[in-house]
Amino acid sequence: MYQLKLMSWLEAVLWNEHELVPAIAQDAVSGRVLTLAWMNREALELTATTREAHYWSRSRAKLWRKGESSGHAQRVLEIRLDCDSDAILLIVAQEGGISCHTGHARCFYQRLENYAWHDVEPVLKDPKEIYGDG
Amino acid sequence: MYQLKLMSWLEAVLWNEHELVPAIAQDAVSGRVLTLAWMNREALELTATTREAHYWSRSRAKLWRKGESSGHAQRVLEIRLDCDSDAILLIVAQEGGISCHTGHARCFYQRLENYAWHDVEPVLKDPKEIYGDG
Numbered sequence: 573m574y575q576l577k578l579m580s581w582l583e584a585v586l587w588n589e590h591e592l593v594p595a596i597a598q599d600a601v602s603g604r605v606l607t608l609a610w611m612n613r614e615a616l617e618l619t620a621t622t623r624e625a626h627y628w629s630r631s632r633a634k635l636w637r638k639g640e641s642s643g644h645a646q647r648v649l650e651i652r653l654d655c656d657s658d659a660i661l662l663i664v665a666q667e668g669g670i671s672c673h674t675g676h677a678r679c680f681y682q683r684l685e686n687y688a689w690h691d692v693e694p695v696l697k698d699p700k701e702i703y704g705d706g
Numbered sequence: 707m708y709q710l711k712l713m714s715w716l717e718a719v720l721w722n723e724h725e726l727v728p729a730i731a732q733d734a735v736s737g738r739v740l741t742l743a744w745m746n747r748e749a750l751e752l753t754a755t756t757r758e759a760h761y762w763s764r765s766r767a768k769l770w771r772k773g774e775s776s777g778h779a780q781r782v783l784e785i786r787l788d789c790d791s792d793a794i795l796l797i798v799a800q801e802g803g804i805s806c807h808t809g810h811a812r813c814f815y816q817r818l819e820n821y822a823w824h825d826v827e828p829v830l831k832d833p834k835e836i837y838g839d840g
Contacts (some may be wrong), residue, residue, distance in 0.1 A: 581821050594728050596739055603737030605730055608793035620818060653823055654804050654813040659728075659742035661807075661814045672789050679788040680795045684754060687715050689787050 581620075582613050586658040592628055595660040597671065599678075600649050606671040606678040609638075611660060616651075623648045625662055642702050644668045675699050715754075716747050720792040726762055729794040731805065733812075734783050740805040740812040745774075745794060750785075757782045759796055778802045798817050809833050 585593055592610045599606055609627040611619070615635055618626040625638040625646035639645030650663035670680045674695065681693035719727055726744045733740055745753070749769055752760040759772040759780035764821040773779030784797035806813045808829065815827035 581818065581823060586825055594742060596742065597729055599737055605732055605795050607731065608728060608788060620821065651818040652814040653816040653818070654742060655808050655810065655815070656813075657816075659813070661739050673821065674789050679790075679793070680786040681762060681789070682787040682791075684715065684785040684787070687754065688716055689715060 582617060584657055585613075585653065585660075586656065587613070588691065590630075590656070592630070593658060593660055595625075595627065597625060597662045597664045597666075599648055599671075600663045600665055603680055605680055606646075606664070606666060608679070616660065619662070620646055620651060625664060638671075639667055642668075642670075644670050644674065644702070646671070668687060670696055670702070673699060673702075673703060716751060717749075718791055719750065719794075720790065721747070724764075726764075727792060727794055729759075729761065729796060731759060731780055731796045731798045731800075733800055733805075734797045738812055739814055740780075740798070740800060742813070748749065750794065753782055753796070754785060759798060772797070773801055776802075776804075776807065778804050778836070779808075780805070804830055807833060807836075809836060811830070817831070 587593055591612055595609055595611045597607045610630055612628040615626040615628050625634055626649055629636045645667040646664040648662050648664055652661040670677055675697040676693050676695055681691055682689040683692045721727055726746055729743055729745045731741045744764055749762050750759040759782055761770055763770045773783040779801040780798040782796050782798055786795040803832040809831040810827050810829055815825055817826045
């Protein structure tokens with residue numbers, strides 16, 4: 573019965589031709605939109621069952637728990653689905669106040685001004701410090 | 707020169723295999739995430755030059771100005787790009803306080819509870835009233 577329900581809510585999502593869905597993460601406290609990443613079924617199921625954001629990395633072609641190498645996990649307070657069931661919104665508590673691999677608070681730090689993109693938010697932590705020197 | 711700059715900021719975007727990019731719209735006042743839609747180059751360029759959100763409808767395969775049939779336009783206050791240049795965030799003023807074609811305030815009105823999706827926000831206006839009876 574549990575398995576049936578589980579399948580049912582996952583199958584309600586309209587997965588794209590790559591079996592993925594875009595997932596927005598929004599900070600529960602500041603309201604800022606932090607990241608847009610992608611999920612496959614396993615990522616969404618793990619996100620729901622563990623309440624930690626999991627994504628599918630398209631560049632590395634692997635499942636990934638947000639924060640597994642950076643420590644910047646996203647604790648998931650709410651999972652939402654849009655009207656046509658092809659986009660997810662997570663309301664999250666962002667560990668460390670940094671969601672971007674560049675060390676910015678969030679990924680959307682470039683703003684269009686006079687038809688050019690400008691970085692308008694600071695780097696809070698050097699990526700070398702976040703990920704180690706290699 | 708203007709044309710050169712215009713091309714340059716548009717080409718900085720990492721368009722997907724369908725020449726599209728996902729675009730999140732966030733309400734400037736409430737901070738709520740309203741919609742996730744898709745843009746092609748023309749939609750993004752028109753959004754920047756007119757400051758009214760334009761999208762590419764994948765289902766209808768046509769460019770569309772948000773609000774052209776519903777009246778629920780999105781006036782664009784900010785356009786942002788993410789770290790890897792493959793997602794757009796618009797900060798908008800939502801005309802009529804309704805962004806969803808279902809008459810909900812926003813598209814993300816389904817919330818996951820006990821492994822089922824539940825509508826947790828009201829319909830503010832009957833779609834028949836928004837779009838006319840046919």
